[in-house]
Amino acid sequence: MSETGGTHKGLIRDLILVVDDEPALVDSICQFLSHLGHGLIGATSRAEALTAANTNAGRIALVIMDVMVEDDLGPFIVDDIMKINDGLRVLYLSGVARDEAVYRSEAKLPLAFLQKPCSLQIVSNTVERMLRSC
Numbered sequence: 001m002s003e004t005g006g007t008h009k010g011l012i013r014d015l016i017l018v019v020d021d022e023p024a025l026v027d028s029i030c031q032f033l034s035h036l037g038h039g040l041i042g043a044t045s046r047a048e049a050l051t052a053a054n055t056n057a058g059r060i061a062l063v064i065m066d067v068m069v070e071d072d073l074g075p076f077i078v079d080d081i082m083k084i085n086d087g088l089r090v091l092y093l094s095g096v097a098r099d100e101a102v103y104r105s106e107a108k109l110p111l112a113f114l115q116k117p118c119s120l121q122i123v124s125n126t127v128e129r130m131l132r133s134c
Helices: 023-034 046-055 074-082 100-104 120-132
Strands: 002-005 015-019 039-043 060-066 089-094 111-115
Touching: 015 023, 015 046, 015 074, 023 039, 023 120, 039 046, 046 060, 046 074, 060 074, 060 120, 074 089, 089 120, 111 120
Parallel strands: 015 039, 015 060, 060 089, 089 111
Antiparallel strands: 002 039
16 A cells, blocks of 8 residues: 655645556556645555555545456445545546446445546546546
8 A cells, every 4th residue: 555645735635545456557546646736545455445444534535446456346345435434436447348347336426437548647637527526
């Protein structure tokens, strides 16, 4: 698990949890978004994601979640994170177009879906739109 604190005029704008079992992708997203002023926590497993959610209970504004993390479904991990951090927004990433697993989640929350591979700029634009939409 890694944590990156971005600053925007000296302040962290929002705390974002990035969960994917590809460490290089987690690092890339965290580095890119931290330069835009977001605080970032990277996780590469369910255990790391839940530890981060517990440590930052009530502070996480958005989760960027791979639909499949190791042998686990991302939406089920989100369901568990929602028990700790209510009111989240979720951006799902998947190599499969419109993965049906996204819609199996029990959580009724604002969500978006991007198909991998996608550019960091597209991820950033989607994150900004989601964070402004409250």
